[in-house]
Protein backbone atom coordinates (compact mmCIF):
# COMPACT_ATOMS: atom_id res chain seq x y z
CA UNK A 1 0.00 0.00 0.00
CA UNK A 2 1.25 3.49 -0.83
CA UNK A 3 -0.22 5.67 1.94
CA UNK A 4 -1.19 9.25 1.19
CA UNK A 5 0.98 10.25 4.14
CA UNK A 6 2.47 8.62 7.23
CA UNK A 7 3.54 11.16 9.83
CA UNK A 8 5.42 8.56 11.90
CA UNK A 9 7.43 7.69 8.79
CA UNK A 10 7.98 11.35 7.86
CA UNK A 11 9.25 12.21 11.36
CA UNK A 12 11.32 9.02 11.77
CA UNK A 13 14.41 10.57 10.13
CA UNK A 14 14.52 13.25 12.87
CA UNK A 15 13.48 11.07 15.82
CA UNK A 16 16.70 11.35 17.85
CA UNK A 17 16.78 15.12 17.56
CA UNK A 18 13.06 15.41 18.35
CA UNK A 19 13.33 13.19 21.41
CA UNK A 20 16.38 15.08 22.70
CA UNK A 21 14.56 18.42 22.26
CA UNK A 22 11.40 17.09 23.98
CA UNK A 23 13.45 15.82 26.89
CA UNK A 24 15.24 19.19 27.18
CA UNK A 25 11.89 20.99 27.46
CA UNK A 26 10.36 18.56 29.95
CA UNK A 27 13.43 18.73 32.17
CA UNK A 28 13.53 22.55 32.00
CA UNK A 29 10.29 22.95 33.98
CA UNK A 30 9.17 25.89 31.77
CA UNK A 31 6.40 24.96 29.32
CA UNK A 32 4.63 28.00 27.87
CA UNK A 33 6.17 31.11 26.20
CA UNK A 34 9.78 30.63 27.17
CA UNK A 35 13.24 30.37 25.63
CA UNK A 36 12.28 27.75 23.02
CA UNK A 37 9.43 29.91 21.72
CA UNK A 38 11.63 33.02 21.64
CA UNK A 39 14.39 31.11 19.82
CA UNK A 40 11.96 29.61 17.31
CA UNK A 41 10.40 33.02 16.66
CA UNK A 42 13.84 34.47 15.89
CA UNK A 43 14.85 31.51 13.72
CA UNK A 44 11.59 31.43 11.76
CA UNK A 45 11.57 35.21 11.21
CA UNK A 46 15.13 34.93 9.84
CA UNK A 47 14.16 31.97 7.63
CA UNK A 48 11.19 33.77 6.10
CA UNK A 49 12.98 37.12 5.89
CA UNK A 50 10.63 39.05 8.19
CA UNK A 51 11.46 41.35 11.11
CA UNK A 52 9.10 39.77 13.63
CA UNK A 53 7.55 36.39 14.34
CA UNK A 54 4.87 35.79 16.97
CA UNK A 55 4.15 32.17 17.90
CA UNK A 56 0.48 31.29 18.49
CA UNK A 57 -1.56 28.16 19.17
CA UNK A 58 -2.59 27.27 15.58
CA UNK A 59 -3.00 28.61 12.05
CA UNK A 60 -6.63 29.65 12.49
CA UNK A 61 -5.68 31.85 15.47
CA UNK A 62 -2.77 33.29 13.47
CA UNK A 63 -5.32 34.46 10.89
CA UNK A 64 -7.94 35.70 13.38
CA UNK A 65 -5.42 37.66 15.45
CA UNK A 66 -3.70 39.14 12.39
CA UNK A 67 -6.99 40.36 10.97
CA UNK A 68 -7.96 41.77 14.39
CA UNK A 69 -4.60 43.49 14.68
CA UNK A 70 -5.29 45.39 11.44
CA UNK A 71 -7.87 47.35 13.49
CA UNK A 72 -10.30 47.71 10.58
CA UNK A 73 -13.81 49.09 11.22
CA UNK A 74 -16.03 46.16 12.31
CA UNK A 75 -18.04 44.71 9.42
CA UNK A 76 -15.45 45.56 6.75
CA UNK A 77 -15.49 43.52 3.55
CA UNK A 78 -12.41 41.32 3.07
CA UNK A 79 -11.68 39.68 -0.29
CA UNK A 80 -10.78 35.98 -0.09
CA UNK A 81 -10.51 33.11 -2.60
CA UNK A 82 -13.72 31.10 -3.10
CA UNK A 83 -11.74 27.82 -3.02
CA UNK A 84 -9.61 28.44 0.07
CA UNK A 85 -9.64 26.09 3.04
CA UNK A 86 -12.57 27.14 5.24
CA UNK A 87 -10.24 28.43 7.99
CA UNK A 88 -9.39 31.59 6.03
CA UNK A 89 -13.09 32.48 5.78
CA UNK A 90 -13.82 31.53 9.40
CA UNK A 91 -11.00 33.84 10.53
CA UNK A 92 -12.54 36.82 8.71
CA UNK A 93 -15.90 36.09 10.35
CA UNK A 94 -14.39 35.51 13.81
CA UNK A 95 -12.57 38.85 13.55
CA UNK A 96 -15.96 40.52 12.95
CA UNK A 97 -15.76 41.13 9.19
CA UNK A 98 -17.49 39.99 5.99
CA UNK A 99 -15.81 37.58 3.57
CA UNK A 100 -16.30 38.46 -0.11
CA UNK A 101 -15.46 35.42 -2.20
CA UNK A 102 -13.28 35.92 -5.29
CA UNK A 103 -12.92 33.18 -7.89
CA UNK A 104 -9.55 31.48 -8.34
CA UNK A 105 -7.65 30.85 -11.57
CA UNK A 106 -8.65 27.41 -12.87
CA UNK A 107 -5.07 26.86 -14.02
CA UNK A 108 -3.35 27.57 -10.68
CA UNK A 109 -5.96 26.99 -7.91
CA UNK A 110 -4.92 30.41 -6.56
CA UNK A 111 -6.84 33.68 -6.28
CA UNK A 112 -7.13 35.25 -9.73
CA UNK A 113 -5.93 38.89 -9.61
CA UNK A 114 -8.10 39.66 -12.66
CA UNK A 115 -11.21 38.89 -10.61
CA UNK A 116 -10.38 41.46 -7.90
CA UNK A 117 -11.80 44.55 -9.67
CA UNK A 118 -15.14 42.73 -10.16
CA UNK A 119 -15.41 41.85 -6.47
CA UNK A 120 -14.28 45.01 -4.65
CA UNK A 121 -16.96 47.10 -2.85
CA UNK A 122 -16.77 50.57 -1.26
CA UNK A 123 -16.64 48.74 2.12
CA UNK A 124 -13.63 46.59 1.17
CA UNK A 125 -10.64 47.15 3.46
CA UNK A 126 -8.41 44.12 2.99
CA UNK A 127 -7.47 41.06 0.94
CA UNK A 128 -6.68 37.73 2.55
CA UNK A 129 -4.78 35.54 0.08
CA UNK A 130 -4.09 31.82 0.46
CA UNK A 131 -1.02 30.31 -1.18
CA UNK A 132 -2.86 27.07 -1.80
CA UNK A 133 -1.06 23.70 -2.09
CA UNK A 134 2.36 25.37 -1.56
CA UNK A 135 2.20 27.52 -4.69
CA UNK A 136 2.60 31.27 -4.36
CA UNK A 137 -0.21 33.58 -5.45
CA UNK A 138 0.72 36.32 -7.94
CA UNK A 139 1.68 38.77 -5.22
CA UNK A 140 3.00 41.22 -7.82
CA UNK A 141 -0.47 41.79 -9.28
CA UNK A 142 -2.34 41.34 -5.98
CA UNK A 143 0.05 43.68 -4.11
CA UNK A 144 -0.35 46.33 -6.82
CA UNK A 145 -4.17 46.09 -6.59
CA UNK A 146 -4.05 46.35 -2.78
CA UNK A 147 -1.77 49.40 -2.95
CA UNK A 148 -3.93 51.08 -5.59
CA UNK A 149 -7.07 50.69 -3.45
CA UNK A 150 -5.49 51.24 -0.02
CA UNK A 151 -6.28 47.68 1.11
CA UNK A 152 -4.49 45.78 3.87
CA UNK A 153 -3.02 42.45 2.85
CA UNK A 154 -2.89 39.28 4.96
CA UNK A 155 -1.30 36.09 3.61
CA UNK A 156 -2.52 32.65 4.61
CA UNK A 157 0.73 30.68 4.43
CA UNK A 158 -0.57 27.55 6.16
CA UNK A 159 0.45 25.52 3.08
CA UNK A 160 3.39 27.57 1.80
CA UNK A 161 6.35 27.38 4.19
CA UNK A 162 9.38 28.39 2.13
CA UNK A 163 7.45 29.07 -1.11
CA UNK A 164 8.77 32.06 -3.03
CA UNK A 165 7.87 34.48 -5.79
CA UNK A 166 11.21 35.54 -7.23
CA UNK A 167 13.53 35.77 -4.23
CA UNK A 168 10.82 36.73 -1.76
CA UNK A 169 9.17 34.24 0.57
CA UNK A 170 5.43 34.06 1.04
CA UNK A 171 4.45 35.74 4.29
CA UNK A 172 6.48 38.89 3.61
CA UNK A 173 4.42 40.55 0.87
CA UNK A 174 1.65 42.02 3.00
CA UNK A 175 0.93 43.28 6.51
CA UNK A 176 1.09 39.80 8.06
CA UNK A 177 1.89 36.22 7.03
CA UNK A 178 -0.02 33.52 8.91
CA UNK A 179 1.42 30.03 9.30
CA UNK A 180 -0.02 26.76 10.56
CA UNK A 181 2.32 24.07 11.86
CA UNK A 182 -0.38 21.41 12.02
CA UNK A 183 1.45 18.05 11.88
CA UNK A 184 0.77 17.41 8.17
CA UNK A 185 2.11 20.80 7.04
CA UNK A 186 5.48 21.11 5.30
CA UNK A 187 6.81 22.42 8.61
CA UNK A 188 4.74 20.37 11.04
CA UNK A 189 4.78 20.21 14.84
CA UNK A 190 3.67 17.17 16.88
CA UNK A 191 0.40 18.86 17.76
CA UNK A 192 -1.23 22.21 17.01
CA UNK A 193 0.96 25.26 16.51
CA UNK A 194 1.03 28.44 14.45
CA UNK A 195 2.83 31.75 13.94
CA UNK A 196 2.49 35.20 12.40
CA UNK A 197 5.33 37.02 10.67
CA UNK A 198 5.28 40.76 10.05
CA UNK A 199 7.60 43.65 9.31
CA UNK A 200 5.30 46.04 11.13
CA UNK A 201 6.60 46.80 14.63
CA UNK A 202 3.27 48.18 15.94
CA UNK A 203 1.36 45.16 14.67
CA UNK A 204 3.94 42.76 16.16
CA UNK A 205 3.62 44.40 19.55
CA UNK A 206 -0.19 44.26 19.39
CA UNK A 207 -0.06 40.58 18.44
CA UNK A 208 2.29 39.75 21.33
CA UNK A 209 -0.35 41.21 23.63
CA UNK A 210 -3.37 39.70 21.88
CA UNK A 211 -2.12 36.09 22.05
CA UNK A 212 -1.71 36.33 25.83
CA UNK A 213 -4.92 37.85 27.28
CA UNK A 214 -3.98 41.23 25.80
CA UNK A 215 -1.02 41.34 28.13
CA UNK A 216 2.75 41.49 27.83
CA UNK A 217 3.28 42.31 31.48
CA UNK A 218 1.89 39.91 34.06
CA UNK A 219 -1.61 40.95 35.24
CA UNK A 220 -1.55 44.15 33.13
CA UNK A 221 -4.12 43.89 30.30
CA UNK A 222 -3.90 46.42 27.50
CA UNK A 223 -6.22 44.76 24.94
CA UNK A 224 -9.15 42.31 24.94
CA UNK A 225 -6.96 39.36 24.10
CA UNK A 226 -7.23 35.58 23.98
CA UNK A 227 -5.16 32.63 25.12
CA UNK A 228 -3.40 31.50 21.96
CA UNK A 229 0.16 30.80 23.02
CA UNK A 230 2.71 28.56 21.38
CA UNK A 231 4.04 26.07 23.90
CA UNK A 232 7.68 25.25 24.52
CA UNK A 233 7.39 21.61 23.44
CA UNK A 234 5.98 22.47 20.02
CA UNK A 235 8.50 25.29 19.57
CA UNK A 236 11.34 22.86 20.34
CA UNK A 237 9.97 20.35 17.80
CA UNK A 238 9.64 23.11 15.21
CA UNK A 239 13.23 24.27 15.80
CA UNK A 240 14.45 20.77 14.94
CA UNK A 241 12.29 20.51 11.84
CA UNK A 242 13.05 24.04 10.64
CA UNK A 243 16.72 23.03 10.39
CA UNK A 244 15.60 20.33 7.92
CA UNK A 245 12.89 22.25 6.10
CA UNK A 246 14.96 23.03 3.00
CA UNK A 247 15.96 19.38 2.52
CA UNK A 248 12.33 18.27 3.02
CA UNK A 249 11.18 20.83 0.44
CA UNK A 250 13.86 19.72 -1.99
CA UNK A 251 12.71 16.12 -1.60
CA UNK A 252 9.09 17.07 -2.37
CA UNK A 253 10.20 19.15 -5.35
CA UNK A 254 12.16 16.13 -6.68
CA UNK A 255 9.06 13.93 -6.34
CA UNK A 256 6.98 16.58 -8.12
CA UNK A 257 9.41 16.56 -11.05
CA UNK A 258 8.96 12.78 -11.30
CA UNK A 259 5.20 13.32 -11.53
CA UNK A 260 5.59 16.05 -14.16
CA UNK A 261 7.88 13.84 -16.24
CA UNK A 262 5.86 10.62 -15.95
CA UNK A 263 2.15 11.42 -15.65
CA UNK A 264 0.20 11.13 -18.92
CA UNK A 265 -0.52 14.36 -20.81
CA UNK A 266 -4.30 14.01 -20.39
CA UNK A 267 -3.91 14.83 -16.69
CA UNK A 268 -4.33 18.55 -15.89
CA UNK A 269 -1.46 19.98 -13.83
CA UNK A 270 -1.33 23.34 -12.09
CA UNK A 271 0.27 25.90 -14.42
CA UNK A 272 3.90 26.64 -13.53
CA UNK A 273 5.76 29.91 -13.94
CA UNK A 274 9.54 30.45 -13.96
CA UNK A 275 9.62 32.91 -11.06
CA UNK A 276 7.57 30.70 -8.69
CA UNK A 277 9.25 28.40 -6.18
CA UNK A 278 6.55 25.83 -5.36
CA UNK A 279 6.96 23.77 -2.16
CA UNK A 280 4.29 21.21 -3.15
CA UNK A 281 2.51 20.91 0.18
CA UNK A 282 -0.08 19.14 -1.97
CA UNK A 283 0.33 17.75 -5.49
CA UNK A 284 -3.12 18.45 -6.88
CA UNK A 285 -4.03 17.22 -10.34
CA UNK A 286 -7.41 17.49 -12.06
CA UNK A 287 -9.44 14.94 -13.98
CA UNK A 288 -13.13 14.94 -15.01
CA UNK A 289 -13.54 11.37 -13.67
CA UNK A 290 -11.75 12.18 -10.43
CA UNK A 291 -13.81 9.84 -8.21
CA UNK A 292 -13.37 6.87 -10.59
CA UNK A 293 -9.63 7.56 -10.82
CA UNK A 294 -9.40 7.72 -7.04
CA UNK A 295 -11.23 4.41 -6.64
CA UNK A 296 -9.09 2.80 -9.37
CA UNK A 297 -5.91 3.87 -7.52
CA UNK A 298 -7.24 2.67 -4.16
CA UNK A 299 -8.01 -0.77 -5.63
CA UNK A 300 -4.37 -0.90 -6.76
CA UNK A 301 -2.97 0.08 -3.37
CA UNK A 302 -2.58 3.87 -3.69
CA UNK A 303 -4.27 6.22 -1.22
CA UNK A 304 -5.09 9.73 -2.39
CA UNK A 305 -6.95 12.72 -0.92
CA UNK A 306 -9.33 15.41 -2.16
CA UNK A 307 -8.62 19.04 -1.25
CA UNK A 308 -11.44 19.71 -0.76
CA UNK A 309 -14.65 17.74 -1.40
CA UNK A 310 -17.08 20.64 -0.64
CA UNK A 311 -16.38 24.28 -1.61
CA UNK A 312 -16.84 26.87 1.16
CA UNK A 313 -19.97 28.45 -0.40
CA UNK A 314 -21.71 25.03 -0.29
CA UNK A 315 -20.89 24.34 3.38
CA UNK A 316 -23.86 24.36 5.73
CA UNK A 317 -22.01 26.79 8.02
CA UNK A 318 -21.83 29.38 5.24
CA UNK A 319 -25.54 29.45 4.38
CA UNK A 320 -26.86 32.97 4.89
CA UNK A 321 -23.29 34.25 5.16
CA UNK A 322 -21.87 33.92 1.66
CA UNK A 323 -24.00 34.21 -1.44
CA UNK A 324 -23.48 34.02 -5.18
CA UNK A 325 -22.32 31.48 -7.75
CA UNK A 326 -18.73 30.29 -7.83
CA UNK A 327 -18.45 27.97 -10.84
CA UNK A 328 -14.65 27.88 -10.86
CA UNK A 329 -14.52 26.82 -7.21
CA UNK A 330 -17.21 24.22 -8.02
CA UNK A 331 -15.16 22.91 -10.95
CA UNK A 332 -11.94 22.70 -8.91
CA UNK A 333 -13.62 20.94 -6.02
CA UNK A 334 -15.29 18.43 -8.38
CA UNK A 335 -12.10 17.50 -10.27
CA UNK A 336 -9.14 17.82 -7.85
CA UNK A 337 -7.18 14.78 -6.71
CA UNK A 338 -4.16 14.96 -4.40
CA UNK A 339 -1.43 12.42 -5.11
CA UNK A 340 1.02 11.14 -2.48
CA UNK A 341 3.97 13.52 -2.09
CA UNK A 342 5.53 13.46 1.37
CA UNK A 343 9.04 13.25 2.81
CA UNK A 344 8.24 9.62 3.60
CA UNK A 345 7.74 8.77 -0.10
CA UNK A 346 10.50 7.69 -2.46
CA UNK A 347 10.91 8.19 -6.21
CA UNK A 348 9.84 4.60 -6.88
CA UNK A 349 6.52 5.17 -5.03
CA UNK A 350 5.74 8.20 -7.14
CA UNK A 351 6.80 6.42 -10.35
CA UNK A 352 4.41 3.60 -9.46
CA UNK A 353 1.53 6.06 -8.98
CA UNK A 354 2.31 7.76 -12.31
CA UNK A 355 2.53 4.40 -14.09
CA UNK A 356 -0.85 3.27 -12.68
CA UNK A 357 -2.49 6.52 -13.70
CA UNK A 358 -1.08 6.04 -17.20
CA UNK A 359 -3.05 2.76 -17.43
CA UNK A 360 -6.35 4.32 -16.26
CA UNK A 361 -8.98 4.23 -18.97
Ligand SMILES: Cc1ncc(COP(=O)(O)O)c(C=O)c1O
Nearest residue numbers: 058059060085087088158180182
Ligand atom coordinates in the same frame (compact mmCIF):
# COMPACT_ATOMS: atom_id res chain seq x y z
C1 LIG B 1 -5.07 27.22 3.98
C2 LIG B 1 -5.20 26.97 5.46
N1 LIG B 1 -5.49 28.00 6.26
C3 LIG B 1 -5.59 27.84 7.59
C4 LIG B 1 -5.41 26.61 8.18
C5 LIG B 1 -5.64 26.49 9.66
O1 LIG B 1 -4.54 26.01 10.35
P1 LIG B 1 -4.73 25.22 11.73
O2 LIG B 1 -5.29 23.88 11.41
O3 LIG B 1 -3.35 25.16 12.31
O4 LIG B 1 -5.64 26.04 12.59
C6 LIG B 1 -5.09 25.51 7.39
C7 LIG B 1 -4.82 24.19 7.98
O5 LIG B 1 -5.52 23.31 8.18
C8 LIG B 1 -5.00 25.69 5.98
O6 LIG B 1 -4.72 24.66 5.17
